[in-house]
Amino acid sequence: MTAGCRHYHLRLLPKPMSDTIAAISTAFGEAAICVLRLSGAESLTIANKIFRGKSAAFKPRVQYHGNMVDETGRVVDSVLLTYFKAPASYTGEDVVEITGHGGILVTRRLLEMLLKRGARSAEPGEFTQRAFLNGKMDLTQAEAVMDLIHAQSELALQAATEQLEGRLGQEAEAMRAELLELLAHLEAYIDFPEDDIDPETGAAMRSRMENLGQRLKSLLDTAEHGRILRSGARTVICGEPNVGKSSLLNVLTGFERAIVSPVAGTTRDTIEEMLHIHGLPFRLVDTAGLRDSDDDIERSGMARTSKELASADVILEVVDASKAKSESNRVMVSTGHRGHLLILNKSDLGVHPSWEVEQGIRFSCEAHEGIDALRAAMRDAVWSGAGTGNNQLISINARHQSCFEKAADALKKSITAMQAKEAPEYVAFHVREALHAVGEVTGRVDVEEVLGVIFSRFCIGK
Numbered sequence: 435m436t437a438g439c440r441h442y443h444l445r446l447l448p449k450p451m452s453d454t455i456a457a458i459s460t461a462f463g464e465a466a467i468c469v470l471r472l473s474g475a476e477s478l479t480i481a482n483k484i485f486r487g488k489s490a491a492f493k494p495r496v497q498y499h500g501n502m503v504d505e506t507g508r509v510v511d512s513v514l515l516t517y518f519k520a521p522a523s524y525t526g527e528d529v530v531e532i533t534g535h536g537g538i539l540v541t542r543r544l545l546e547m548l549l550k551r552g553a554r555s556a557e558p559g560e561f562t563q564r565a566f567l568n569g570k571m572d573l574t575q576a577e578a579v580m581d582l583i584h585a586q587s588e589l590a591l592q593a594a595t596e597q598l599e600g601r602l603g604q605e606a607e608a609m610r611a612e613l614l615e616l617l618a619h620l621e622a623y624i625d626f627p628e629d630d631i632d633p634e635t636g637a638a639m640r641s642r643m644e645n646l647g648q649r650l651k652s653l654l655d656t657a658e659h660g661r662i663l664r665s666g667a668r669t670v671i672c673g674e675p676n677v678g679k680s681s682l683l684n685v686l687t688g689f690e691r692a693i694v695s696p697v698a699g700t701t702r703d704t705i706e707e708m709l710h711i712h713g714l715p716f717r718l719v720d721t722a723g724l725r726d727s728d729d730d731i732e733r734s735g736m737a738r739t740s741k742e743l744a745s746a747d748v749i750l751e752v753v754d755a756s757k758a759k760s761e762s763n764r765v766m767v768s769t770g771h772r773g774h775l776l777i778l779n780k781s782d783l784g785v786h787p788s789w790e791v792e793q794g795i796r797f798s799c800e801a802h803e804g805i806d807a808l809r810a811a812m813r814d815a816v817w818s819g820a821g822t823g824n825n826q827l828i829s830i831n832a833r834h835q836s837c838f839e840k841a842a843d844a845l846k847k848s849i850t851a852m853q854a855k856e857a858p859e860y861v862a863f864h865v866r867e868a869l870h871a872v873g874e875v876t877g878r879v880d881v882e883e884v885l886g887v888i889f890s891r892f893c894i895g896k
């Protein structure tokens with residue numbers, strides 16, 4: 435994508451595609467090479483205005499060596515040029531890729547030269563947007579490009595790759611096709627108002643709708659995994675002062691991230707660090723110890739701790755297990771939280787018998803004991819479904835979630851309407867709503883057109 439990847443986002447509104455766009459596609463900074471990209475009908479003409487090589491004719495997908503020269507005839511860089519002829523290119527338009535030397539100044543100069551010769555500076559995501567608008571990929575794939583770039587863990591990368599290959603898009607399209615057929619059946623009844631939906635057809639349609647509802651549900655179930663893969667599982671370390679919370683953060687991250695000291699109340703503010711465990715991203719938060727205190731700063735630190743706990747996916751409750759369990763040892767967390775893990779720290783000093791009844795992980799920051807068990811427990815706390823089911827690597831994002839929720843809702847209404855023997859128009863209205871919502875996932879909302887195609891395959895009365 436363009437340099438400035440961090441600001442990359444997809445713009446869904448169509449923009450004029452008649453012009454030729456140019457951008458630096460590699461990251462900003464010094465590197466061995468840089469890649470500039472042009473897309474649009476004038477790509478080759480514009481590039482050729484400043485490219486001086488042995489050949490004046492460019493075969494697609496062949497690299498040509500030459501010099502880039504400015505308007506005074508001075509050589510700016512020696513480059514390789516590749517031409518991709520429409521529609522066989524990333525964007526579906528004529529594309530030219532120029533590989534130059536990756537100096538900051540030289541890269542900028544090359545872009546300036548292209549802009550001077552008639553290209554427009556591309557907006558963030560515009561190459562991918564063109565690919566979508568030209569039908570080279572659906573919306574889920576365009577989003578996967580973004581996920582792929584931002585992926586920071588193995589599983590996130592794998593999920594993005596699968597989405598880029600079109601797994602989610604195919605599932606959405608299959609559901610859309612099913613909804614279209616249902617709609618076609620319903621429309622046939624609408625066209626012949628004297629016919630009621632006969633009970634057998636009605637039952638068959640209802641079971642197809644229920645089946646679709648199940649498929650929507652299993653996709654919706656992947657939303658949580660999707661959120662965790664994209665932004666990390668929020669993991670809060672909490673416990674009384676001085677039990678070893680900051681030490682735990684340091685052990686897990688592998689460096690001295692937080693200050694550790696024998697003085698209770700050392701950590702006043704929340705400290706965050708990202709780490710990866712078994713291919714999953716965790717956003718680890720070390721917090722101020724919870725205890726009664728008159729100190730204002732410590733109290734506001736504790737207020738933050740409570741706030742963090744409210745939104746945590748995983749809670750690592752640390753206790754000093756070398757000391758007897760007391761009421762105050764375990765005050766913080768209701769063990770009803772799905773991701774609650776009890777860490778019996780300081781086990782190198784011995785574990786007091788009062789802890790033996792607890793389901794905790796024997797741990798020692800000092801002796802590095804229990805790390806593997808903790809890592810496995812953390813993975814299981816957020817990724818219980820991994821390795822099972824067909825949707826294990828489909829992990830929908832918030833936009834997909836909202837579309838599928840709308841679809842599931844509309845489908846439920848249509849099932850209720852069928853059960854209540856409502857008029858077919860009424861059932862069809864909700865099926866159409868579901869169809870539209872599923873279509874939004876892949877960006878296919880030209881429902882009328884496809885309806886025509888489906889109808890043409892049906893004979894009257896069916």
Ligand SMILES: Nc1nc2c(ncn2[C@@H]2O[C@H](COP(=O)(O)OP(=O)(O)OP(=O)(O)O)[C@@H](O)[C@H]2O)c(=O)[nH]1
Pocket residue numbers: 674675676677678679680681682693694695696697698699700701702721722723779780781782783797798799800801
């Ligand atoms: N023996 C032993 N000492 C530990 C262990 N973990 C931490 N400590 C010691 O316990 C003390 C407190 O550790 P911290 O990590 O600062 O504890 P904390 O829970 O972050 O404390 P606050 O920030 O004050 O709430 C330090 O002196 C650590 O060296 C352990 O596993 N064994």
Ligand SMILES: [Mg+2]
Pocket residue numbers: 679680681692693694700701721
């Ligand atoms: Mg601390």
